[in-house]
Each structure stands twice: as C-alpha cells, then as structure tokens.
Amino acid sequence: MRAQNWATAAIFIAAVALIAAGLRTGEAAEVAQKAVNICLECIGVG
Amino acid sequence: MKEKKRHLIQALAALAQNAHLTGFFTGQIYQGDGKHVCVPGLNCYSCPGAVGACPIGSLQAVIGGRTRNVSYYVAGTILLFGVLFGRLICGFLCPFGFVQDLLHKIPSPKPKVPRRLDRPLRWGKYAALAAVLILPAVLTDPFGIGDPVFCKYVCPAGTLEGGIPLLAHSAALRAAAGFLFSWKLLLLVAVLTASVLVYRPFCKYLCPLGGAYGLLNRFSVCRMEVDRTACTRCGACTRACKMGVDVTGNINSAECIRCGLCARGCPTRAIHYTCGKAVLGRDAKRRET
Incomplete structure (x- = not known):
C-alpha cells in the first residue's frame, strides 16, 4: 500500500474515533442545541 | 460529466439539505433530530429550510461554548467528509457553491484575477479556517462564551440563507437588525456580484470549509x-x-x-x-x- 493510502486510512480512523469520542461526551446534543434555535450571530442580528 | 448533470446533482443536494420547505413560508426553523448531524456543505442551520447543522457554525458553537474548547464530533465529521470526498463536496454538494456557479453563468466580462493577487488571496480560506478554530476559544465574554466570529462578521451564506428569509418573516428581527446586518448584507452583495465576474470567489478565497476539505483533497x-x-x-x-x-x-x-x-x-x-x-x-x- 502506498504511503498516501496509509495516510488516507489513518485520517479515516482518526475521523471515526473523533466522532465516537464526541458522541460519547454529548457533543452532538450541544450541536443540536445550537442548531434548533435561530443563531442571531449567523443571520447578522446578534 | 456534463455541466447540466452536475447542476442537477447540486440542486438536489441543496434541496436535500434544505428539505424543511414549509420553513420558508412560516419563518420557523426546523427543530428535529436532523440538527444533531452536520451536513457536508456550507449551509446555515438558521436557514428556515435547513434539516442539518452547518459544520462551520457547529464547530464554532462547540469551541466557543462554556463547557469545552475542543470539538471532537464536528472536527471528526469534517475530517470524515474530507477524507472520503475532498472538495468534491464543494463542486457537487455545497448549496452556496451552487449559488455562485449559477451567478457566474450571467453573461458579463469575466476578468482573470492577476496571479500576484490571486495567489496570496487563496490563503484567505486557511486564515478563515484558523480563525474558526482559534477565535471562539480565545475571544470570550466574562461567562466564558466565545463569539462564532466567522458566522457573525463574514459568512455570506448565513445572511443569504438565514438572515434574509428570517428577517422577511419577523418584524422583531427586522427591528433588531442594525449595523452588523448592514455589514453582512454589504459583504453578501459584494460576494454575489464578484461571483458574476470571477468563478467562485468565496470558495477560492474565503471559505473555511473549502480550506479544510482542500487540505484533505490529496488524501481523499x-x-x-x-x-x-x-x-x-x-x-x-x-x-x-x-x-x-x-x-x-x-x-x-x-x-x-x-x-x-x-x-x-x-x-x-x-x-x-x-x-x-x-x-x-x-x-x-x-x-x-
């Protein structure tokens, strides 16, 4: 396997591990908490 | 692949990421479980149609939150999208990229940006990415909450997809809009006008998500x-x-x-x-x- 393929595999594993770690610490709920309310900063009001 | 076919995929992707169509008529944003998940493209989660979370907005919200200064879930999601598809997402799935593509079809002079200007400006998207990762963690209020600096002062997608439709529906939001909204509206007009003349100026020079996916392009x-x-x-x-x-x-x-x-x-x-x-x-x- 070429070095580039190893790098791709390593990034993929890191990405999945990060997502799993984030889910475990409740980060997805934090994202949803922000996303279900109107973000005043995002729309240029806040 | 023919351009028309690509545009069809872009239109379907924009629709899929903004499938809460009733929101455009009521001015109410979607509040379902889809907002737990980041979409691949730059699509403001305050857009009345958005059914998922914007990865850049989410990243800043988590980093700027009171509880943590590092994001695992959102960073991992961006890495995953990037390592699978790279900037294919920009070309096929990003709604704001699609808007720029369509605007560039308007007949007009298409000046070439001089190389000595173009090359340094291309670093802008990496500067924006650095700002997204660092500023919400360091520029905090007394309660430890950081501003989503890119969304607040720059993001034209937020103004187009969230600001304009929501302000059109809400007198209260219109009353609250001040200098910041005028600034963001000015930036939006500048980006949209530039898109007629130059191909995808926001993607080339300013988009932090494009910067992140660009870094992963060679590994995708x-x-x-x-x-x-x-x-x-x-x-x-x-x-x-x-x-x-x-x-x-x-x-x-x-x-x-x-x-x-x-x-x-x-x-x-x-x-x-x-x-x-x-x-x-x-x-x-x-x-x-």
Missing part, C-alpha cells in the same frame, strides 16, 4: 486521476479549469473542486474520477483495459 478516497499514457500534455485541461489548477502537474491540488471541466476539456479523455480502486466515467472501461 474520491479523486481525479490523469492517465499518463493517454495524456498528450496539450494543456487543454488546465485552460478549461476555472479554479486555476495545474491539472497535469497537481490534479488533486487543494484548489480542485472536482467539477470535471478538465475531464470534459481533455481531447484524449485521459482524466477520470476515481473512488478507491473504481474508475468512474464513460471511458472507465477503456481506462481499465
């Missing part, structure tokens, strides 16, 4: 490939590329949005999409034999 599973045995080095591909990529030199450059214009422009059909070991496109059979 789905990529472009030049068949060196078929390539005559005529340069037609590089001339066809609107993103300024040296196609035969570095086809998986951080600037390549995988739009496929180079493949269409190649007289010997030497350029292909590949996804892992699969070669995609109508000449894939010839390529594999």
Whole structure:
C-alpha cells in the first residue's frame, strides 16, 4: 500500500474515533442545541 | 460529466439539505433530530429550510461554548467528509457553491484575477479556517462564551440563507437588525456580484470549509486521476479549469473542486474520477483495459 493510502486510512480512523469520542461526551446534543434555535450571530442580528 | 448533470446533482443536494420547505413560508426553523448531524456543505442551520447543522457554525458553537474548547464530533465529521470526498463536496454538494456557479453563468466580462493577487488571496480560506478554530476559544465574554466570529462578521451564506428569509418573516428581527446586518448584507452583495465576474470567489478565497476539505483533497478516497499514457500534455485541461489548477502537474491540488471541466476539456479523455480502486466515467472501461 502506498504511503498516501496509509495516510488516507489513518485520517479515516482518526475521523471515526473523533466522532465516537464526541458522541460519547454529548457533543452532538450541544450541536443540536445550537442548531434548533435561530443563531442571531449567523443571520447578522446578534 | 456534463455541466447540466452536475447542476442537477447540486440542486438536489441543496434541496436535500434544505428539505424543511414549509420553513420558508412560516419563518420557523426546523427543530428535529436532523440538527444533531452536520451536513457536508456550507449551509446555515438558521436557514428556515435547513434539516442539518452547518459544520462551520457547529464547530464554532462547540469551541466557543462554556463547557469545552475542543470539538471532537464536528472536527471528526469534517475530517470524515474530507477524507472520503475532498472538495468534491464543494463542486457537487455545497448549496452556496451552487449559488455562485449559477451567478457566474450571467453573461458579463469575466476578468482573470492577476496571479500576484490571486495567489496570496487563496490563503484567505486557511486564515478563515484558523480563525474558526482559534477565535471562539480565545475571544470570550466574562461567562466564558466565545463569539462564532466567522458566522457573525463574514459568512455570506448565513445572511443569504438565514438572515434574509428570517428577517422577511419577523418584524422583531427586522427591528433588531442594525449595523452588523448592514455589514453582512454589504459583504453578501459584494460576494454575489464578484461571483458574476470571477468563478467562485468565496470558495477560492474565503471559505473555511473549502480550506479544510482542500487540505484533505490529496488524501481523499474520491479523486481525479490523469492517465499518463493517454495524456498528450496539450494543456487543454488546465485552460478549461476555472479554479486555476495545474491539472497535469497537481490534479488533486487543494484548489480542485472536482467539477470535471478538465475531464470534459481533455481531447484524449485521459482524466477520470476515481473512488478507491473504481474508475468512474464513460471511458472507465477503456481506462481499465
């Protein structure tokens, strides 16, 4: 396997591990908490 | 792939990411479970149609939150999208990229940005990415909450997709809008006007998500490939590329949005999409034999 393929595999594993770690610490709920309310900063009001 | 087919995919992707269509009529944003998940493109989660979370907005919200200064979930999601598709997402799935594509079709002079200006400006998207990662963690209020600086002061997608539709529905929001909204509206008009003249100026110079995916472009599973045995080095591909990529030199450059214009422009059909070991496109059979 070429070095580039190893790098791709390593990034993929890191990405999945990060997502799993984030889910475990409740980060997805934090994202949803922000996303279900109107973000005043995002729309240029806040 | 024909441009019309790509535009159809872009339209369907924009629709899928903004499938809460009733929101555009009521001014109410979607509040369902889909908002736990980040979408691949730059699509404001305050857009009345948005059914998912914007990765850049989410990243800043988590980093700027009171409880943590590092994001695992959102960073991992961006890494995952990037390592699978790279900037193919910019070319096919990003709603704001689609808007810029359509605007560039308006007949007008299409000036070439001088190289000495273009090259340094391209670093802007990495500066924006650094700002997204650092500023919400360091510029905090007394309660430890950081501003989503990019969303607040720059993001034209938020103004177009969230600000304008929501303000159109709400007198209270219109009353609250002040200098900041005027600034963001001015930026939006500047970006949209520039998009008529220059191909995808926001993607080239300012988008932090494009910067992140660009860094992953050379490692992505789905990529472009030049068949060196078929390539005559005529340069037609590089001339066809609107993103300024040296196609035969570095086809998986951080600037390549995988739009496929180079493949269409190649007289010997030497350029292909590949996804892992699969070669995609109508000449894939010839390529594999």
